[in-house]
Amino acid sequence: MESIVGCGRGKANLERAVELGVIDRYSHDPAQAVRGADMVFLAVPLGAMAGVLRAIGPVLADNAVVTDGGSVKGSVLDDARQVFGKLPPWLVPGHPIAGTENSGVEASFAELYYNRRVILTPSDATDSTALDRVRRMWEVRGASVVNMSATHHDQVLAATSHLPHMLAFSLVDALARMEENDEIFRYAAGGFRDFTRIASSNPGMWRDICVANRGELRSMLKRYADELHDLADALDEEDGGERLLAIFERAKAARDRYIDGVTDKE
C-alpha cells in the first residue's frame, strides 16, 4: 500500500502532520524512514544535507530516487560527491520557487506549488528515468518544471532571493541596534513592513543558505555595497538628483514589468 512517511526531530510537529493527513506515519531516524521508499524528498537545512545523505545512502531501495528542496544546488552536489565519492545516478537536486516565511506543517497548504516554478539541476551522472519521475511528481502538484545547471541556478537565486534576504536581515538588525530603535520601529509604515517581511524567515536555515552560496553572495554583496557608496555620492551632485531619478525610473519600469509578468501567469 502506498504511504507517506515523515521524518523529523520535533514529535509535536510530526504528530500534527499525521492528524492533518499530510503523512501516514513517521520516524525520527532517517535511515528507518526511507527504508523501502521509491521517492525520497529531503527538506532539511543545507548544513544537515551531508549527514542525512550519509545516513540514508546505505539503506536506499534499488529503485529509490532522492530529490531535495534546498535553496543552493552546488552545495548539495558537493555534499553528495563527498559522501559517496562520486555523484549517484539516483540523485536529482531540485528547488521549488515557492514558500513563505513560516515553517512547520501548520504552514503548509495544498496549493503551495500550484503555478509555481521548480528548478531541477541534474548532474551528468543523473539517471534520466529518475529525473523524469521527479519532474512528474512536481507537475502533479501544478508546478512548471525547468532544468538548469547547479552553477547557473546558484547565480540566479543569489540575485533574487539570497541577496535580498541578507539585505533585509542586516537592515533590520542595523536599525534595531540604533539608539532610538523603539521610536524608529514605531514610525515605520507599510512599506517597511513589506520590505522587511523576509527578515522574519528562519535564521538558521538562512545562515546555511548564505554559507552554502557564499561564493556568489560575496561578490554580489561587495558590488552592491559599492553601488550604495555611488548612490550616497549622487545625493550631493549639483544636478538636482538627475542620476538618482534615472536609477529610480529604471527600477520602477523593471519592477512594474516583472509584476505584470507575474500577474499574467497567475
Added chain:
Amino acid sequence: MESIVGCGRGKANLERAVELGVIDRYSHDPAQAVRGADMVFLAVPLGAMAGVLRAIGPVLADNAVVTDGGSVKGSVLDDARQVFGKLPPWLVPGHPIAGTENSGVEASFAELYYNRRVILTPSDATDSTALDRVRRMWEVRGASVVNMSATHHDQVLAATSHLPHMLAFSLVDALARMEENDEIFRYAAGGFRDFTRIASSNPGMWRDICVANRGELRSMLKRYADELHDLADALDEEDGGERLLAIFERAKAARDRYIDGVTDKE
C-alpha cells in the same frame, strides 16, 4: 458654504476627483485655489514646495493655516524661511505616515489615515491655535498625532522609509542591469515581490525626498554599505556562519516584535 477646492496640473485627475466627490471644484492656479481658504494642505513633491509657498503666500486669508504632507520636514522649513525671510506663524509642517505606492485620486480611500500616525513638526514661530487646528483635522480622520522636531523626524524617517526606498530602487536597478535580467526576474518568488514593492513608487517624488534629506541619507547609506562589506567577510569565517546567525536572529526578533506591535494597534 464650506467647500474643498483641489489644485493640480492634470485636468483628468481633477475632474475625476470632482466626480468621486473628493473635491467640490478645482483650479490649476495655486494662488486662485487658496483664495479665502481657512485650511490649506500642500501635497506636492518637495522640489515644488518653495514655488507653491511663493505663489500662495501673498493671497492667503488672515485666518489661513497651511500644512503639508511632505516626507522631509527640515527642507519645508528651509523653503519657508527662504521664501518669507522668516518662519510664518501659520505654517504647521506635517507628515502622515500612511500611503501606498500608487498616486492619483483613484488611489485614495476614506480609511487611509485611520489608526495611522501623523507627525507634526511645528517651529518655534508656529502659532499654537494653528497647530491645534491641524491636529484636530487629522484626528477627525482617525489618525493619532504626535509632535517632534523637524530634525528628529528627518532622522527617524531616513531609517524607516527613505533608506529602504533607496535600497529597493537600487537593488532592482542593479538586477535589471545584469545580463541575465530576464531570467533573474522570471525566477523571483514572493519574497522578492514584497521586498521590492516600494521600488514601484513614484521616481520623481522619491528623488525629491532623497535630495531633501541628503544629509541623513548620505551617512546612513555609507554606514550600511560598510555593514554589507562586513557581512561579505562574515561569509568566509571559519565558524560556520555564527556571526551571520547572530545578525539574522537579532533581526528576526526585532522584526517579529515590531509586527506584533503593529498588529496590536490594528
